[in-house]
Amino acid sequence: MKNNLKVQRAIKDITQADLATAIGVSRQTINAMEKGKYVPSTVLSLKIAKYFEKSLEEIFALEEAD
Amino acid sequence: MYKKLIFSKKYFTKSQINLTNYKGNLTFALYKTVNAMKTNYLFPNFIKLPAFIMLGLSVVAGLLSDDISAAGYLKVQVGERLKDGLMVSEYKDYTDTVIGFSIILFSILVAFSKERIEDEYIEKIRLHSLVWATYINYFSLLILFWIFYDFDFLSVMIFNLFTLLWIFIILFNIQKFRLNKLIQNEE
Numbered sequence: 479m480k481n482n483l484k485v486q487r488a489i490k491d492i493t494q495a496d497l498a499t500a501i502g503v504s505r506q507t508i509n510a511m512e513k514g515k516y517v518p519s520t521v522l523s524l525k526i527a528k529y530f531e532k533s534l535e536e537i538f539a540l541e542e543a544d
Numbered sequence: 545m546y547k548k549l550i551f552s553k554k555y556f557t558k559s560q561i562n563l564t565n566y567k568g569n570l571t572f573a574l575y576k577t578v579n580a581m582k583t584n585y586l587f588p589n590f591i592k593l594p595a596f597i598m599l600g601l602s603v604v605a606g607l608l609s610d611d612i613s614a615a616g617y618l619k620v621q622v623g624e625r626l627k628d629g630l631m632v633s634e635y636k637d638y639t640d641t642v643i644g645f646s647i648i649l650f651s652i653l654v655a656f657s658k659e660r661i662e663d664e665y666i667e668k669i670r671l672h673s674l675v676w677a678t679y680i681n682y683f684s685l686l687i688l689f690w691i692f693y694d695f696d697f698l699s700v701m702i703f704n705l706f707t708l709l710w711i712f713i714i715l716f717n718i719q720k721f722r723l724n725k726l727i728q729n730e731e
Contacts, residue, residue, distance in 0.1 A: 494727070498661075502661075502663070503661065503663040503664075503665065504659075504661040504663055504665065504666065505727050506665060506666075506720075506723040506724070506726075506727060507663050507664070507665035507666075509723070509726060509727050509730070510665055510723070516665050516668065518664070519664050521664075522663075522664060
């Protein structure tokens with residue numbers, strides 16, 4: 479699964495740390511997601527989408543390998 | 545039973561209890577079930593540091609166990625018996641018992657207490673480290689089986705009582721350290 483968290487963050491002009499605090503995870507988690515090293519759970523994805531006021535598909539997308 | 549689950553107060557906070565719509569309640573109850581999957585099998589974070597200090601002390605005591613044993617601090621009278629017409633006291637030396645007990649207890653507390661920010665990613669890293677620690681521990685044991693025999697193997701087994709937890713603690717902390725370094729480099 480790929481995501482455009484970095485873009486979304488840039489649009490909102492917030493740091494990884496800001497996003498981490500807002501959704502209640504560590505900075506390492508945000509970093510790992512942006513690098514594609516970690517696929518968030520449904521709960522976390524929904525929290526992120528809610529925070530950015532976007533739908534899930536606008537932030538997360540399936541890859542061919544999935 | 546299901547009704548009980550939906551309407552039991554446990555599943556609602558104040559604001560959510562106002563949801564009278566049945567469907568709303570149902571959805572919420574399901575959401576709550578998902579949230580309830582959060583780890584509840586870990587010890588609180590504040591235990592980690594004191595447990596680590598106690599573990600250090602226990603390991604030092606373990607290294608000095610012969611001296612402690614000889615000094616007889618933990619020698620306890622457990623009974624008396626008749627020997628050659630005289631009453632003699634029977635003692636038990638609890639040195640190894642107490643040290644072994646505390647090393648394992650504090651290792652568990654260090655290994656399985658929550659992180660400062662406990663989230664799903666750290667949970668994944670914890671699982672990952674635990675699997676690898678188990679592999680390393682038991683694969684090394686498989687090799688050690690063929691290297692040490694008889695009484696020597698007893699020492700291997702004594703060590704093996706603790707190594708699984710220790711390898712896990714080491715692997716887990718290496719992972720955390722690497723992640724911290726990664727985000728520091730990006731600043």
